[in-house]
Amino acid sequence: MIRVRRSIAALSAVLAFSGASVVLAAPASATVSSSCGTTRKLSASTPYNNDSLLQNQISTRGSLRCGPFASEHQWKVTVLLEQYYFGAWHVVASETSGWMTSKSGTATTNVASVSCTTTLMAYEWRAQATGYLRLSSTSPTARLGSTFSNTVTRDC
Numbered sequence: 475m476i477r478v479r480r481s482i483a484a485l486s487a488v489l490a491f492s493g494a495s496v497v498l499a500a501p502a503s504a505t506v507s508s509s510c511g512t513t514r515k516l517s518a519s520t521p522y523n524n525d526s527l528l529q530n531q532i533s534t535r536g537s538l539r540c541g542p543f544a545s546e547h548q549w550k551v552t553v554l555l556e557q558y559y560f561g562a563w564h565v566v567a568s569e570t571s572g573w574m575t576s577k578s579g580t581a582t583t584n585v586a587s588v589s590c591t592t593t594l595m596a597y598e599w600r601a602q603a604t605g606y607l608r609l610s611s612t613s614p615t616a617r618l619g620s621t622f623s624n625t626v627t628r629d630c
Contacts, residue, residue, distance in 0.1 A: 506538070506540075506605050506618040506619045509607060509616065509618070510538075510540040510541075510549065510605065510607055510618055511540045511541040511542055511543055511578065512541075512542065513539055513540070513541055513542065513578065514538075514539060514540055514541075514618075515537075515538070515539045516536075516537070516538050516539075516551065516603050516604075516605045516618065516619065516620075516621050517536065517537050517538075517603060517621065518534060518535075518536050518553055518601035518602060518603035518621055518622065518623040519534050519535045519536070519601060519623060520534070520600075520601065520623040520624045520626055521533065521534045521555060521599035521600065521601055521623065521626055521628065522534070522626075523628055524585070524587060530589070530590040530629075530630070531587040531588065531589050531590065532555065532557075532587060532588050532590060532599055532628055532630060533555070533585045533586065533587035534553055534555045534567075534585070534586050534587070534599075534601035534623065535553060535569075535582060535583055535584075535585055535586070535601075536551045536552065536553025536569070536571075536582070536583045536586075536601065536603035536604075537551060537571075537580055537581065537582040537583070537603070538550070538551035538571075538574075538580065538581050538603070538605040538618070539579070539580040540574070540578070540579070540580075540581075540605075540607065541576065541577055541578025541579060542577055542578040543577045543578065544577075545577065546575055546576060546577055547575075547576075547577070547607060547608070547609060548573045548574065548575045548607070548608050548609070548610065548611065549573070549574050549581055549605060549606060549607045549608075549618075550570060550571045550572065550573050550574065550581050550605075550606050551570070551571050551581050551582070551583055551603055551604065551605050551606070552568060552569070552570040552571075552583070552603070552604050552606070553568065553569050553570075553583045553586050553601055553602070553603045553604075554567075554568045554586070554601065554602045554603075554604075555567040555568065555586045555587065555588060555599065555601055556599065556600050556601070556602060557588070557597050557598070557599055557630075558597060558598035558599070558600075558625075559597060563600070566588045567586040567587055567588045568586055569583040569584045569585065569586040570583060571583045571584075573608075573611070586601075588630075590629070590630035594629075595629065595630065596627050596628065596629050596630075597627065597628065597629075597630050598625050598626070598627055599625065599626050599627070599628055600622055600623050600624070600625045600626070601622070601623040602620055602621070602622050602623075603620065603621050603623075604617065604618075604619070604620040605617075605618035605619060605620075606618060
């Protein structure tokens with residue numbers, strides 16, 4: 475068991491020094507409102523370390539799959555990166571996808587991340603994804619619901 479831990483630690487160090495991203499956990503997901511079609515799925519990736527030699531970032535993404543619809547619809551997703559400190563959750567970064575206009579597909583955000591300047595403290599992190607749907611650019615927007623990722627502890 476100790477040999478496996480050392481191998482994982484060595485691999486993580488190599489990836490960190492090479493500038494590669496290290497994804498540490500699978501996304502949490504939820505089924506959203508039935509108005510989003512039969513293949514509906516909203517997900518928020520568990521926050522992960524995106525390390526390089528010059529920076530240490532905590533990052534996440536959100537995605538929303540909708541469809542199929544009989545006609546084109548529009549949907550988008552917002553992801554919030556939250557950090558727990560002083561007894562409460564605080565939003566430290568957010569990203570919103572563009573509107574997906576189609577009969578079926580997935581809207582995905584860019585990476586929402588925050589740079590860490592020191593690794594002296596461990597904090598709890600989570601992501602929240604929220605989906606939105608509308609029939610066209612002129613129709614009202616409906617909030618489909620939200621989901622939270624798993625909570626993880628990372629140094630920052």
